Amino acid sequence: MKRTLLMLILSCISLTAAAQTATDAFAKYEAKEYRASGEMYDKVLKAGNGTASDYYNAACSWALAGNKNKAFAHLEQAVAKGYTSVKHMQQDSDLSSLHADKRWPKLVEDLKKSVAAIETSYNQPLKNELESIYETDQQIRREFLAAREKHGMESVEVKALGHKMEQIDKENQEKVVAIIEQHGWPGKSMVGMQASTAAFLVIQHAPQEIMEKYLPLMRMAAAKGEASNNHLAMMEDRVRMNKGLPQLYGSQVQMNPETKQWELYKVEDESNLDKRRAEVGLGPIKEYLKRMGVEYTPPSGESVK
Structure with missing residues (x-):
């Protein structure tokens, strides 16, 4: 899977799904509750809201939970929906338990064929x-x-x-x-x-x-759909922050000089922050900050646990 940490994109999980259930599924994955994570992803996918990344992430959770059938079914759907990272899939330790299965070589070959067809242009x-x-x-x-x-x-x-x-x-x-x-x-x-x-x-x-x-x-x-909306949101926020303006999507944090703790950089129209985040494919701000060890306090001043 893939994880986003501030502006660094490292191996683990994709966080682009906007649905609360996908965010919850990620939280379960991080807590190593892989079966619960897989079941939550299944709910997202059953509702018809799944992307290639959602199917791939669900496959990772099910592989770690020991359910190879579900893992392969989700990987096949990920390939069908346009998943293209052959190298990442082959190297992802979350999927190591699938490598000895006779279905693995065919899955890799199908992905390579799919990628070859996509990459002709x-x-x-x-x-x-x-x-x-x-x-x-x-x-x-x-x-x-x-x-x-x-x-x-x-x-x-x-x-x-x-x-x-x-x-x-x-x-x-x-x-x-x-x-x-x-x-x-x-x-x-x-x-x-x-x-x-x-x-x-x-x-x-x-x-x-x-x-x-x-x-x-x-x-x-x-x-035009040629670049990611959530990447654009991050750049919009970074530019605004550097100019001393409030950010729009809550992607930027700053170090408090007094407490030496990370905190959310100021946000414009903060009461509608999660609505704007959902529009660009970002999950709720509370969950985003929680993954960085930052507790979110909403505009009302009431602490969200």
Whole structure:
């Protein structure tokens, strides 16, 4: 599965489903209550609201719960609905229990055929370049988080990796800016979703002037279905925060200088925050912040547990 941690996209679970039940399913997954997670995903899918990611996530939960039949059924639906990450599926430890099953080779082959058919219209050299950029962007952040966890934020190791990350970000920004200037925003029909996500990540990590310059292009891409609406929401929030304006979607947090604790950055029209989040495919703010260890206090001032 895939997990979103602030602006870092790392392995675990996809959080793009807007339904409360999908959010609950993710919470059960994190609590290692895999059967309960699978059952909650099943309710989402039975209602007809499932995306390829939802089916894939349900398969992961059922595989970990020991129900191979349900796991394979959901993976087959994920492939049918356009799931395309062959490498991720093959390497995902959540699905390791399925590898010895005779159905696994056929599933992988079906996915490869599906991907090949989809990718016939892709700009393959550009896709490969952006996917390589995606890996460098994420790898240094995996290393940074691991070092921070092991050695602490003020450690020599973390500071060294921070400098390394700045250099990698600068190199990636130069590459992605050149790509956008030549090709426009690299949408999913041009390069696929992961490669398109790489452009978002790199620009999101860029200085304010670069984000502001290319934000209008990303807006147009999202309006055409070529870029993710929830990625756009994150960039809108980041740009507004950097300008000292309230954010719209609650994707940004900040360190309180007095308490040294993370907290939600100020939000415009906070009473309608969850409504706006749902419109762009983001789950409830309480659950989003909970996954980062931040307790949410709504506008009424009443603490939400």
